[in-house]
Amino acid sequence: xxLFDINKKKQxxxxxxxxxxxxxxxxxxxxxxxxFVEQTYYYAGNYPAIKLVNExxxxxxxxxxxxxYAIEIYSLVQNYLYRYLTAYLTLxxxxxxxxxxxxxxxxxxFLKTIDENIHKHPPRHLEQFNDFK
Numbered sequence: 062x063x064l065f066d067i068n069k070k071k072q073x074x075x076x077x078x079x080x081x082x083x084x085x086x087x088x089x090x091x092x093x094x095x096x097f098v099e100q101t102y103y104y105a106g107n108y109p110a111i112k113l114v115n116e117x118x119x120x121x122x123x124x125x126x127x128x129x130y131a132i133e134i135y136s137l138v139q140n141y142l143y144r145y146l147t148a149y150l151t152l153x154x155x156x157x158x159x160x161x162x163x164x165x166x167x168x169x170x171f172l173k174t175i176d177e178n179i180h181k182h183p184p185r186h187l188e189q190f191n192d193f194k
Contacts, residue, residue, distance in 0.1 A: 093156060100144060
């Protein structure tokens with residue numbers, strides 16, 4: 062009977078270790094999702110990302126009538142998409158390292174361009190996400 066109790070105790074310890082590893086992995090994934098939201102919430106300045114849809118909708122007519130405004134919109138959209146893709150890749154590295162590695166090798170030149178341009182227009186007002194940390 063004592064041998065049975067020892068084996069059962071060992072099984073419980075192994076299960077607890079497995080659950081602790083799973084909890085740590087879930088914490089890392091949760092943090093990655095929170096960082097993704099933080100990095101993609103703002104489109105430009107303190108405008109939320111939903112404004113991107115509105116800006117993009119007016120992009121085509123702006124090209125015809127106001128080239129400077131069109132260039133400004135294009136720049137803002139491009140910068141947001143750079144930030145979005147970088148945040149997505151960071152999330153992917155946590156959630157699916159194999160796919161992230163594949164991306165990094167396949168799109169190395171494109172990712173280098175993103176890396177060089179990503180901090181040109183960082184979003185402001187990220188203090189509201191301090192509660193995520």
